[in-house]
Amino acid sequence: MRLGVTSMLACVGIVSVSVAAESNAAILRHNLHIPRQTLDVALKDLAQQTGLQIVRFSDAVKGDAMVGPLNGNYSAEQALRELLAPTGLTYRPLNDRAYIVVTTQELTQKSGAATTSPERLSLPNVSPQSLQVTQAEPSVVGGGGTPAESNASGNSPSNSVRSLEEIxxxxxxxxxxxxxxxxxxxxxxxxxxxxxxxxxxxxxxxxxxxxxxxxxxxxxxxxxxxxxxxxxxxxxxxxxxxxxxxxxxxxxxxxxxxxxxxxxxxxxxxxxxxxxxxxxxxGASTMGGLVKYVTNMPDTTAYGGTVRANVSGTQDGGVGYDASSAVNIPLVDDKAALRVGGFYTHNGGYVNNLARNDKDVDAADMYGGRVDFLFAPTDRLSVRLTAFAQDIDRDGSIAADFDRSTGVPIDGKLDQRRQMPETFEQSFRLASATVKYSFDFATLTSISSYQTVSSDAITDFSALYVPAFGGPGVFSAVGLARNADTDKFTQELRLSGTGSVVDWLIGGFYTKEDSEQFQQLQPYDPSGARSPVNLLTLTVPSKYEEYAAFGNLTFHVTDKLDVTGGVRYAHNKQQQEQLGSGLLIGVVPVRKDSDSVPTYLANVRYRVNDNFMPYVRFATGYRPGGPNAVLNDLNGQPMALPTFDDDRLTSYEAGVKVGSADRRFNADVSVYYVDWKDIQITAIRNGLGVIANAAKARSEGLEMTLTALPMDDLTIMGTFGYTNAELAADAPDLGGVKGESLPDTPSITAALSAEYRFALSNYEAFAGGIVRYVDDRNGSFDLAQGMPQYKLPNYTAVDLRTGMNVGGTRVQLYCRNVTNERGQLSAITGTSVAGGPANVSILQPRTYGLSVDVSF
CATH class of the missing domain: 2.170.130.10 (TonB-dependent receptor, plug domain)
Known part of the structure; x- marks a missing residue:
């Protein structure tokens, strides 16, 4: 399988280079994404996305009118007509790479007719004060502060003004x-x-x-x-x-x-x-927020693609490498495109299992690919079909053994003792279809998907169960083998429209899920052979079905003030049963439950100008309730309710987004307060776990992101987060008391990155780095029974990089974790007896590497 994937990547790369040679530099149509905004900013975005110069001629052409949005494939002249239509303005071409925006009267005076024909005209004789040029500018990335390439040759133009990229x-x-x-x-x-x-x-x-x-x-x-x-x-x-x-x-x-x-x-x-x-x-289970992976869409206008190769070595660990490639192929006269790619990543590992004399047990392979087809027969209709597959195969965990009370490693800082290999395998398959149709008044979007996820894991519980069952003379090892499978279908349908007074979005959502979890506690006899004793064998099939309707309305109260309100109403049905056997479990018949939950949104934003926007936001979230496990105490009384409720969260946020007029400085600052009630937790009753709504908490904090271009060749970015998350009342089932910090939540996280560009042998070189800080955290609660407390110390990690851009090729040398910090990422303490070690996941040690990225 690995050889096949590697071969596929090599073939894709060869095809990519061959296709690129046939590409045409004169691209007539562009895939544009221009939101609703002022004309001046829209023209700047159009210039950046097309590589054209767009000239606004004379003070009679006002740039503060609201225009857009514009999304889809357009020629430059089609895009200009769409953007200028609400303003009463028009344009005329100056040459192959420049257009001038004028009033109809000015155009008539110059050419004798109000026409937009593509005749080649010379630049009018005007004063510098009356001529404003919007052009494609070299940009730097606003998300992580990495400069974008300045031009196709890799050389940095000396007469251009750089700005932060508009994302x-x-x-x-x-x-x-x-x-x-x-x-x-x-x-x-x-x-x-x-x-x-x-x-x-x-x-x-x-x-x-x-x-x-x-x-x-x-x-x-x-x-x-x-x-x-x-x-x-x-x-x-x-x-x-x-x-x-x-x-x-x-x-x-x-x-x-x-x-x-x-x-x-x-x-x-x-x-x-x-x-x-x-x-x-x-919808459900987005209480804290959302992580959204956005893949590259096929481009119907241009051949292109990427090839990447990387190799690295980790101190006290193994060699890692990865390769990936993707190619974009336009089809059918720029009305369709196919994008195909694949990747393979090998993590070399750095943790050693002393009990089995295994080195680098956390070595892992991750590989997959995507086929993406886009058909856009008209400017109104597009159909995107995507198939994505990914597999993960890992030999062990990244956790080393540390003393719970002192935080001192039991052996070495990268050593563990596991009687069984803690392997992990996962297979993910996803097929989706997205259909969009633009009516004159709105855009209709349909998203259909089907996915399968299968995860297999083994956790070594020998330290807990071997002593409990009489020591190594009875069992030499005990491991929990677990498989979790989910088959999921989703369908979303939404309709959205924009206007001068109201923007709106309405939609519906449906999902149907069939899941099954299998667990087996596997004992091994003193000889190392599998024991016939059945401690626990458990299968938990479950079903979930949800219907939801949602809508958002944004009122443009003035050109500067917008008010948004939103609501979602979701209804779900669930069922679950427990098919168990063994000394520790039994059979439980099918249990069912249903739930209906509304969620709400309200925000206000005020655009003081195009570079300063304060806002306030109110939002709610939830997780679905469901049927509970059936467990009775020694008197035959149930230890938990037959169902558990949804838990709900209310959030209040205020922030400001500000930038300089020259787009060389951006700041995003927000403060928030969160109230979380009826928290779903795993409660330990008589040594067994049930789900209960038995806690409430609050979280408040500050988040800040600053990005700056103090000079054309230097980009700086800083991020900062302060979080104070704590229990709002005593929670005996968690072992927590009012005011105790929630687990795995550092008070402070921060990162500072910089990149400097300079000329080297007529090419553009760069050097940069990032410093990351994570504050100390609690791994659990002080009085927790099933998961005893462990204190995770703070850590600081430094990464450095340098390299060169040569045409469409970026060569980068890097060193991650330069100081070889043994940062502790997280801890699990529930796999051993009281006083036993904590399983602490460790930051990857110092790693050197070389990567080559080619774009064409």
Missing amino acids: IVTAQKVEERLRDIPMSITAMTSRDLQALGATQFVDFANTVPSLNFTSSGVGQTQVNLRGITSGYNVSPTVGIYVDDVPYGSSTAFVVGAQLALDVGLFDMTRVEILRGPQGTLY
Whole structure:
């Protein structure tokens, strides 16, 4: 399989280079994304996205009228006509690369007729004061602060003025500028990911304000935002999307919270991180926010693609490498396109299992590919069909053994003792169809998807169960084998429209999920052979079905003031049964439950000008309730209610987004307060776990992102997050008391990055780095029984990089974790007896690498 994937990547790369040679430099149509905004800014965006010069001639041409949006494939002249239509203005071409915007009267006076024919005219003789030029400018990425390439040759033009790139996101299910959205968002663009050398989630996560995680290795990750976590979450509090498709199960029955999708970061447009509840537009299990992976869409106008190769070595670990390639092929006279890509990543590993004498047990392979077809027969209609596959195969966890009370390693800082290999395998398959049709008054979007997720994991529980059953003379090892499968169908239909007074969006959503979790506690006798004793064999089939309707209305009270209101009403039905055998479990018949939950949104934004926008936001979120496990005490009385309720969250946020007029400085600052009630937790009753609504919490904090171009060749970016998340009342089932911090939530996270560009042998070279800081955290609660407390210390990691851009090729040398910090990412303490070690996941040690990225 590995050889096949590698061969496929090589073939794709060869095809890509061959196709690129046939490309035509004169592209007549452009895939444009221009949101509703003032004419001046819209013309600047049009220039940046087409590479043209657009001249606004004389003071009679006002640039403050609101125009747009404009999304789709347009020629430059079609785009100008659409943007200028509401203003009464027109244009005329100056040459192949420049257009002039004029009033109809000025055009008539110059050419004798009000025409937009593409005649070649010379630049009018006007004073510099009356001529304003909007042109394609070299830009730098606003998400992570990485400069974009300045031109095709890789040389940096000396007479150009650079600015920060304008990032378009789809956070509110319509395309908008990042700085126009009234909520706290981070957008990691493809250039940001490239600069970080990111191939998976943990490579970028600790650069994002308020984004925290726990992990046992690639594929086994729990994602938290703004401290919305009770520790080992019953079900996800952060939604994961691939484009417009939600990932994974919505229930509490297949450990979905700990299996957040770890997408291979190849051929990505960007990763959007939305902070705060997204329940109105995205529904259940987005209480803390959303992580959205946005893939590159096929382009019907141009051949192109990418090829990437990377090799790295980790101190005290193995060799890692990855390769990826994607090619874009226009078809059928620019009315269709096919994009095909694949990737393969090998993590070399760095943790050793002393009990089995295995080195680098966390070595992992991650590979997959995507086929993406776009058919756009008219400017109104587009059909996108996507198939995505990804597999993960990991030999062990990234956790070393540390003393719970002192934080001192039991052996070495990269050593563990596991009687059984803690392997992990995951298979993810996704097929989706997105159909868009633009009416004169609105755009209709249909998104259909079907996915399968299968995850297999083994956890070594020998330290807990071997002593409990009489010591190594009875069992030499005990491991929990677990499989979680979900088959999921979703259908979303929405209609959106924009106007001078009201923008609106209405829609409906449906999902049907069939899931099954299988668990088996596997004992081994003193000889190492599998024991016939059945301690626990459990199968939990479950079904989930949801219907939802949602809508948003934005009123343009004035040209500067917008007020938005939104609501979503969701109804779900669930059923679950327990098919168990063995010494520790039994059979439970089918249980059913249903739930109906409304969620709300309200925000106000005020555009003081195009570069300054304060806002306030109110939003709610929830997780579905469901049927509970059936457990009785020694007197035959139930230890939990037959069902558990949904938990709900209310968020209040205020922020400001500001930038300089020359687009060389941006700032995004927000403060928030969150009230979380009826928290779903796993309660330990007589040593067994049930789900209960037994806690409430609050979280408040500050988030800040600053990006600056103090000089054309230097980009600086800083991010900062402060979170105070704590219990609002005593929670005996969690072992927590009022005021105790929620787990896995550092008070402070911060990152500072910089990149400097300079000329080297007529080419553009660069040098940069990033410093990341994560404050100390609690791994659990002080009085927790099933998951004893462990204190995770703070850590600081430094990454450096340097390289050169030669044409469309970027060569980069890098060193991650330069100081070889043994940062502790997360801890699990429930797999051994009281006083036993904590399983602490460790930051990847110092790693040197070389990467080559080719774009064509």
